[in-house]
Every structure is written in structure tokens, then in C-alpha cells.
Amino acid sequence: MPFLPNTKDDVKAMLETIGVSAIEDLFRDLPDDARFSGLLDLPDPLSEQELLAKAGELARKNRSLSESISFLGAGAYHHYIPAAVDELSGRAEFYTAYTPYQPETSQGVLQAFFEYQTMIAELTAMDVANASMYDGGSALAEAVLLARGAVRKGSKVLVPANVHPEYRNVVKTYLRYHLAEYVEVPYGEDGRVDFDAMTGQLPDAFALVVQSPNFFGIVEDGAALTRAAHDAGLLVIGVCDPVTMMVVSPPGEYGADIAVGDAQACGMPPYFGGPYLGFFAARQKFVRRMPGRLVGQTADLEGRRGFVLTLQPREQHIRREKATSNICTNNALCALRATIYMSLLGKCGMEKIALHGLQKAHYLAGKLSKLPSYNLRFSAPFCREFVIECPKPADAVMRELSPKGIFAGVPLCWRYPEEKNALLIAVTEMNSRSDCDLLVDTLKGVG
DSSP, X not given: OTTSOOOHHHHHHXXXXXXXXXXXXXXXXXXXXXXXXXXXXXXXXXOHHHHHHHXXXXXTTSOOGGGSEEOOOTTOOOOOOOHHHHHHHTSHHHHTOXXXXXXXXXXXXXXXXXXXXXXXXXXXXXXXXXXXXXXXXXXXXXXXXXXXXXXXXXXXXXXXTTSOHHHHHHHHHHHTTSSOEEEEEOBOTTSSBXXXXXXXXXXXXXXXXXXXXXXXXXXXXXXXXXXXXXXXXXXXXXXXXXXXXXXXXXXXXXXXXXXXXXXXXXXOOOGGGOOOOEEEEEOGGGGGGOSSOEEEXXXXXXXXXXEEEEEOOBIIIIIGGGOSBOOOOOOHHHHHHHHHXXXXXXXXXXXXXXXXXXXXXXXXXXXXXXXXXXXXXXXXXXXXXXXXXXXXXXXXXXXXXXXXXXXXXXXXXXXXXXOTTEEEEEOOTTSOHHHXXXXXXXHHTOO
């Protein structure tokens, strides 16, 4: 262990204390074919100057979004981030701080979380929100576990196939050792949940997941799905996006019991897939079952406004085996960035961004659907994203346009093998009308 500050005498003393003669003895239970022997095949060491030059050479092989036209989406969106988000979140008192425990030393951070919770609750039209989660997938899985504990009927959770595929995989993983069955509900030709298939599963279920807009960008009839689920005694978990909720009904408005999602669109770049920011909001009656932590507002002995960690339903405290979740931290810095972003833009600013995406997506979809051999895959209303049917496999289309500096979208076949020619296209305020026209003109030559 050359990078640990232990002398040979330190190592010898530690090994004698635990009753072994060599470090290799600690790994004797591992089979020989699972252990590496010999030396790693590494290049010769470099000086700092040489290493920086090499890193720059490798970095230049990548193409950043600032050098390309991107219509990528599928849960990671390219939005403009005001400079103040980086400047404020990079201050040392925020950037170097761990999740706060001591209210007397963390008032600024706790207040930021309190404001974050307030804005998430308002966006989702829910009563209460926690101080953030790891990402949208883990937030959904935790919501399913909450529903499993709160509902005493059924053993199935109904998850439509048009819910984000990565979210569905996380739910499956969480349920592997729980007394609950994952049931996937198909989607119809219009891109929405197959209502008849869903209602047929309701008698044996405890929860229904509804994502609107769903993974295909389609707006679901959340109210109808929720009514059917509630009539059968199920809880409804609404998966949503903080930007599109400015133009689409949030889960609280269509009657959902829990609202979850990912707030990456609020101040986080695509970041090659993370870190992102999960949010979790619910009705007041579920507040003591919520995972993570909740920051509350109080007053000290002199009547001054203050903030504290009010609820922490985690196993690491006194809850132990009675804990409702093993979530023991959160993406605090990402939550701070989202707080700054939403505060800077306000309701009007976020609504303008949502409308930009909505209007430009419909403009682009209209132009593409007029091209020969290109058609909209689904007929239901869509928001920021839509699926176009290409005349040849979508991954081939994407590869053909990529060298030209255009990321045309996400091929659905990566997650839905049966959707071979379907391309998922996302449009944000970062896509100008000329960008959309260039994509259309370029696709004319792809056949």
C-alpha cells in the first residue's frame, strides 16, 4: 500500500494484532483465478507537464455540446445554466461542506435545503418534499417501498413500459428482496399506457407508477389513470420533470399520492450521466414514511428564525430495523444548484424555458413528419420530446450525423429492441430554429 502513510512497523503491528503474518493472508479466501498476480501493464511515469499535455490530447478527442448541435434527451437535457449557479455553488462554505447535522453551524445550507423543499413541493403540487435523493431512479424505487409499507392490499406494483428504462431497472433491483412483484404494463400504439391492460392488473396491486411526460415525451392522462387506481385502493406514484411541469399538470393536480423525478434540468449539465438530483414529494399523511431527510423551520429561545433537520427516517439513527429507508445522505451540492437555478429563473423564467421546448419540439416534429419516409411514431400529445420513425435503423442515422457535429437523438432500440427505426428527439431552449432546420435538411439525405 505505497500511498498509505503506514510504516513497515505499523503494518507489522496491525497484522500481529489481527493474527496474520502477511497482507496476502487477508485475501486467501479468494480463488486463485480471481486474484491478479504480477505487475500491471502501465506506461512509463510522466512528469506533471507531460501528464497535462497527455490529458489535453485525450480531451480533444471528445466533442462537447458547445461544439455540436444536440437533440439528445432521454432523461439528460442540455439547458442553459446561468453563471451565478456555478459561482454561488462553488463557494467554499457550500462546495466543501458535507451534509449538515449541526444546525448551529449549518444555517445557510439548511435554509437552502428548506427553500429547495418548498419549491419542489410547489412544482409538484404536493404537501411536503424532502431534502433530495440520489437520482430519479432511486427516488422512484424508494416511493415504491413507501407504497408497499402503506398499502395492505395486493403484492404487485404496476410500472408501465413507457417509464424511463433505467428507473424501471432500479425498481426491479430494489424489489429483489422485498415481498413485492414487479409487473410491467404495456404501452399502446399512441404511446400512452394501455389502459385496459392496466385495469386488468389493479385487483392484485398496491401501487401504480405514472410518468408524464413519459419516456417517449408523451403526455399521459394522469387523472384517468389515477381515478382507476384509487378506486381499486392503490397508491399512485407520479414521475415528472421540473421543467415540463410548468406546462403539463404536475402529479399533485391529477391526484397522485407521491411525486418523484430527477431535477437534472435545473442547473446540472448532462455531466456524462451524473451526478444528478432526485426529488421526492408526497401528501402530508406520508411524511413519516418518506426517505432521506426533511429540513424544518423553527425559532430559537429568542424568537429568531432558524432551521433544523426535522425528520431523518434512516437506519443509522435510532430507527435501526424500523427504518423506512437506508438512504443516509443526499446530493446536497446538486440540490443547492437546483435551488439557485430555480430562484434565479422564478416561475416566469421556468415557464418560458418549458414553452421554448414545447413549441420548438412541435415545430421540428412538423417539419420532419413532412419528409418522405419519416413519420411520428406515436399519435398522442407530446411535450419536449417526440419519437420519429426513420427509413432505416435509428442507430445508423445517429452514427451518420455524428461526424457532422449533430447528435440527432437517442435510438429507442438501445432500450426497446422492437423499436428498431425509432429515434427519440429532445428539444430545449438551447436549440435554435436554424438548428432544427439544419437537422431536417441533413436528414433529407439519409435514406
